Amino acid sequence: MVVVAPLLFALAAVAIVTGVLGLLGKLPRNRFLGVTTEAAMHSDDNFRIANRIAAPTSVGAGALLFAGGLVGLMAGGLAGFGVALVAAVIAIFTLGAGANAAARAVEPLLPPAPVGGCGSSCGGCSLRDTCAPAN
Template identity: 40%
Template sequence: MILCAVLVLGGAALLLLGFRGLRGQLPRNRYVGVRTPAAMRSDDAFELANRVAGPAMLAGGAVAVLAGVSLPMLAAAFSVVMVAVIGLVGAFALMTVGGVMGNRAAEALPAPAPTGGCAGCAGGCCGGLQQD
């Protein structure tokens, strides 16, 4: 029964994460979503990475929920273990595929251009260089 709850709750969390990522409603944070260096470099990169990862996250969540819901209906212990393992491995694999795809999309996004101040050398702190 505990395994059923873990699969269903974990799958529901993946479904919510995938849904929010797909819709662009997932704010950049340190805890959930695609959090690779490429995805974390800007809000746009984070949103793109999670939009791309969204469908795989939804599929992983659906696999986990379906596996968790089907466990009580199985009679043989071997079948229970097999469905649980397939649900866990399937959800993890789909989550990983989504993360890789999201990271690749974020890497393809051009790096944000520096704005004024020292990064753009417009604030007079260019190390003694004169600007015209």
């Protein structure tokens, strides 16, 4: 537990800081922290909205990780490790639920996908005549 508890404390700090920054709208768009789905990464506004939505679950997961590390450290041994493991699993599901809700919320904000044809790639495509729009 001497190794597991500090690891949970560090992960808790990352989750809480990410959640607070997301809630305040101050989390910069990046590929490492926060909600990083395609819809969220499409624009700064989408990223900010997604991370504001996911922020409460991120803070909650951080609190779970911290509590799991604390109880695990106090209990020690196999029981402490079990508590830490359960807390970590619940925290992962909590983060996932928040990210899922955020991704669903910003998905409608994406511009509509082009319909039909090959888009702008028809000029160099070997199937240019096949997928070109009919006149």
